[in-house]
Amino acid sequence: MVDFFDDAEEAAFRQVVRDFIAEHGEKGRGSNDGEGSSRGRLRPWREALVSRGWIAPAWPVEVGGAGLSLRQQFILNQELAEHGLANVGGLGVNFFGPALLVHGTEEQKREHLGALLRGETMWAQGWSEPGSGSDLASLQTRAVRQGDEYILNGQKIWTSGAQHADMMYMLARTDPDAPKHRGISLLTFSLRQPGVSVRPLTTMDDRQPFNEVFFEDVHVPVKDRVGDENRGWYVGMTVTDFERSSIGSNVGAARRLREIVKLAQDQPRHQVPGADNPQWRVQFADRWVEAEVSKLFAYRIVSMQSAGLIPNYEGSMAKVYLSELNQRIARTALGLYGLYGMLWDSGRPEAEAGAAVRSYIGAVSSTIAGGTSEIQRNIVATRGLDLPRG
Numbered sequence: 057m058v059d060f061f062d063d064a065e066e067a068a069f070r071q072v073v074r075d076f077i078a079e080h081g082e083k084g085r086g087s088n089d090g091e092g093s094s095r096g097r098l099r100p101w102r103e104a105l106v107s108r109g110w111i112a113p114a115w116p117v118e119v120g121g122a123g124l125s126l127r128q129q130f131i132l133n134q135e136l137a138e139h140g141l142a143n144v145g146g147l148g149v150n151f152f153g154p155a156l157l158v159h160g161t162e163e164q165k166r167e168h169l170g171a172l173l174r175g176e177t178m179w180a181q182g183w184s185e186p187g188s189g190s191d192l193a194s195l196q197t198r199a200v201r202q203g204d205e206y207i208l209n210g211q212k213i214w215t216s217g218a219q220h221a222d223m224m225y226m227l228a229r230t231d232p233d234a235p236k237h238r239g240i241s242l243l244t245f246s247l248r249q250p251g252v253s254v255r256p257l258t259t260m261d262d263r264q265p266f267n268e269v270f271f272e273d274v275h276v277p278v279k280d281r282v283g284d285e286n287r288g289w290y291v292g293m294t295v296t297d298f299e300r301s302s303i304g305s306n307v308g309a310a311r312r313l314r315e316i317v318k319l320a321q322d323q324p325r326h327q328v329p330g331a332d333n334p335q336w337r338v339q340f341a342d343r344w345v346e347a348e349v350s351k352l353f354a355y356r357i358v359s360m361q362s363a364g365l366i367p368n369y370e371g372s373m374a375k376v377y378l379s380e381l382n383q384r385i386a387r388t389a390l391g392l393y394g395l396y397g398m399l400w401d402s403g404r405p406e407a408e409a410g411a412a413v414r415s416y417i418g419a420v421s422s423t424i425a426g427g428t429s430e431i432q433r434n435i436v437a438t439r440g441l442d443l444p445r446g
């Protein structure tokens with residue numbers, strides 16, 4: 057059953073969170089641009105969260121979390137998202153850490169979880185390869201076992217933040233003769249070692265969010281494999297389930313809409329011609345309704361998690377809906393500015409609209425990252441609706 061309301065204890069916790077935000081929120085304004093900002097600009101914010109165990113709120117207290125219930129974690133994430141505060145956990149805390157809690161050895165948990173929470177290590181996710189994205193199980197990066205080490209050769213691509221990261225968790229082929237899903241292992245290792253080279257890729261909005269990463273005879277100790285040899289696919293899918301079920305941004309859409317209005321109100325009236333256009337207002341109202349729907353997906357996921365269920369196609373539904381909504385929101389924002397919306401040069405006074413065009417271009421990749429919309433729809437069709445595979 058989907059539960060929309062706080063009970064008395066949850067309402068009290070929500071107030072604790074709001075008080076915390078009132079005291080520390082200024083430190084966490086703006087997004088985490090992934091360029092090590094949780095170590096730089098956002099460090100005080102991270103430290104404030106760490107002091108409460110709120111970097112990984114639902115992890116057990118013994119490993120540095122706050123031991124909160126999943127509902128409390130949801131309330132915390134909801135409040136942070138609605139106040140526009142940065143998520144500083146990164147994919148190490150948000151996706152890999154929870155999977156390590158499920159599949160890791162005690163030694164691996166001791167080695168990695170504390171360092172992750174303290175922000176001492178940043179992680180990159182090595183899944184995609186030039187020939188393997190949607191069909192990830194066809195990956196070719198090879199790990200050959202030699203005694204108590206694997207020797208790694210191959211290439212990853214689109215690896216977010218690898219140029220700033222210390223560590224990588226990745227999938228490599230350990231048995232080329234087995235059926236493709238059953239010959240893969242999940243390995244972890246330092247990116248700062250001989251044989252690893254990282255080459256940033258530049259996007260059309262002139263940023264470098266991701267990289268190519270090359271491996272040439274990289275030595276990885278067998279003890280740093282997570283899960284059994286050749287069973288890494290299933291460990292990797294746990295990581296991916298956490299990725300698709302991460303819900304913070306589902307509750308942030310309404311805040312983004314409020315920000316769009318605020319930014320437009322600060323502009324000279326002639327630079328926001330859309331504001332007087334009834335069709336634009338209809339579009340904006342539609343986005344508002346959709347932002348509410350997006351929240352319902354988040355409630356559904358947290359209700360399932362609280363009942364001990366692992367969201368699967370439900371995570372895909374939330375992901376496809378939110379990423380496409382992000383694009384519609386960006387298009388609606390751009391529509392406010394008419395021809396001014398094409399200005400990019402932030403040196404010109406009229407170019408405040410540049411923020412709209414930058415988020416429009418930035419939103420293009422959201423339906424690709426974390427599995428494309430087509431792949432999410434395939435998951436909904438086959439696992440959610442029991443339709444036969446196409």
Ligand SMILES: Cc1cc2nc3c(=O)[nH]c(=O)nc-3n(C[C@H](O)[C@H](O)[C@H](O)COP(=O)(O)OP(=O)(O)OC[C@H]3O[C@@H](n4cnc5c(N)ncnc54)[C@H](O)[C@@H]3O)c2cc1C
Binds near residue numbers: 185190265421429431
């Ligand atoms: C911003 C961003 C960040 C990323 N970060 C990372 C990261 O940190 N680590 C990482 O490993 N990867 C990362 N990726 C890569 C991402 O996971 C892949 O781009 C994605 O899975 C798609 O793979 P591909 O690019 O190889 O496209 P392809 O798989 O080649 O797909 C091409 C097109 O074919 C369609 N298609 C493919 N198969 C099917 C099918 N069976 N049915 C219907 N349509 C299909 C796709 O939907 C797509 O439109 C990132 C990508 C982006 C955009």
